[in-house]
Amino acid sequence: MASSLSLASSPSSSMTVRSCSFFSHPPKLKLPAESVCPSPCATEPQRTVRPTSTRSQACVSFWFSSRRGLLSTTTTLPFLLQLSKFVEGSFPANASELNPNIYTNIKQEIRKVVSKAKAAGVLRLVFHDAGTFEIEGNSGGMNGSIIYELDRPENAGLKKSLKVLEKAKTELDTQQQVSWADMIAVAGAEAVSICGGPTIDVMLGRLDSMEPDPPGRLPEESLDASALKQSFQKKGLSTQELVALSGAHTLGGKGFGNPNVFDNSYYKILLEKPWSSAGMSSMIGLPSDRALAEDDECLRWIKAYAIDQNLFFEDFKGAYTKLVNSGARWRSL
Numbered sequence: 001m002a003s004s005l006s007l008a009s010s011p012s013s014s015m016t017v018r019s020c021s022f023f024s025h026p027p028k029l030k031l032p033a034e035s036v037c038p039s040p041c042a043t044e045p046q047r048t049v050r051p052t053s054t055r056s057q058a059c060v061s062f063w064f065s066s067r068r069g070l071l072s073t074t075t076t077l078p079f080l081l082q083l084s085k086f087v088e089g090s091f092p093a094n095a096s097e098l099n100p101n102i103y104t105n106i107k108q109e110i111r112k113v114v115s116k117a118k119a120a121g122v123l124r125l126v127f128h129d130a131g132t133f134e135i136e137g138n139s140g141g142m143n144g145s146i147i148y149e150l151d152r153p154e155n156a157g158l159k160k161s162l163k164v165l166e167k168a169k170t171e172l173d174t175q176q177q178v179s180w181a182d183m184i185a186v187a188g189a190e191a192v193s194i195c196g197g198p199t200i201d202v203m204l205g206r207l208d209s210m211e212p213d214p215p216g217r218l219p220e221e222s223l224d225a226s227a228l229k230q231s232f233q234k235k236g237l238s239t240q241e242l243v244a245l246s247g248a249h250t251l252g253g254k255g256f257g258n259p260n261v262f263d264n265s266y267y268k269i270l271l272e273k274p275w276s277s278a279g280m281s282s283m284i285g286l287p288s289d290r291a292l293a294e295d296d297e298c299l300r301w302i303k304a305y306a307i308d309q310n311l312f313f314e315d316f317k318g319a320y321t322k323l324v325n326s327g328a329r330w331r332s333l
């Protein structure tokens with residue numbers, strides 16, 4: 001089946017929600033009965049540094065986030081309720097359990113096109129596709145609709161990152177159809193890993209939308225911390241997740257350490273507040289990054305991540321997984 005997408009194409013021209021030829025051997029999925037952590041919070045790793053005031057208390061093992069490892073994921077109840085709607089009648093697939101070749105192929109093709117230099121743009125794509133999600137109305141999210149939204153001012157510069165992925169997608173689609181939503185979700189995870197960050201396993205099976213998401217849902221860089229928190233809250237993301245995900249800005253040219261290395265430099269540099277001094281240092285960071293360092297609740301997380309990179313990696317993984325599942329509609333198995 002022809003699969004190459006013109007990025008400039010209109011929604012009606014080439015995007016279709018395709019039936020699944022993807023999973024020829026449906027796995028024995030354990031259904032939501034398994035989702036509640038049998039011993040609440042018993043699986044939560046003990047951490048030496050962890051601000052407690054904002055951490056969500058609900059301990060839930062998402063059956064869809066990793067059945068093999070039953071990863072414990074803390075989340076908010078509203079988000080869970082929304083997720084139960086998303087998966088009604090269809091179930092995301094644990095990529096590594098279905099047909100390991102599919103996931104391996106996708107990662108391999110992505111690694112052929114995503115270099116360290118291109119990683120930042122690819123990771124940014126994830127937020128700009130998934131970040132349109134809103135709990136209220138259960139709309140937007142990780143659905144590939146970014147391909148229709150490239151002319152929006154907030155998406156300036158992302159066309160070239162999508163072009164990078166299009167090459168890999170075209171190749172993959174000759175073997176099996178992969179949605180844009182899956183491509184972008186996996187590519188962001190690979191981008192992080194290529195730059196030395198954590199390995200993040202991503203579920204497969206997202207369906208692509210056939211139209212753009214509502215505009216105006218991505219936070220503007222001029223927002224203060226309270227508005228940023230509110231914006232993330234509407235997406236089901238906590239303050240801790242806001243701070244962890246913002247650590248993605250360690251990649252790219254905003255002055256947080258090596259632009260091609262994913263580490264906790266972002267937090268270390270935020271604590272130094274280099275923008276307070278004159279000269280080139282005053283150029284470091286976006287207003288939204290600086291705003292986080294002015295907020296007590298965010299500052300606790302910034303300090304925690306600045307002194308413990310493993311904690312940052314672990315929390316980034318959890319928040320990233322939640323982000324790429326936000327608003328996703330899944331193929332029926």
Ligand code: HEM
Binds near residue numbers: 124127221252
């Ligand atoms: C907290 C709210 C956020 C705001 C206001 C924001 C805004 C921005 C802006 C204005 C840029 C600069 C774009 C440019 O250079 O033209 C940027 C870059 C970037 N953003 Fe964000 N962002 C946010 C959260 C995120 C999240 C959650 C992620 C991913 C998980 C992310 C990933 C990136 C990356 C990787 C870059 C560097 C791109 C490059 O250099 O090519 N951002 N962001």
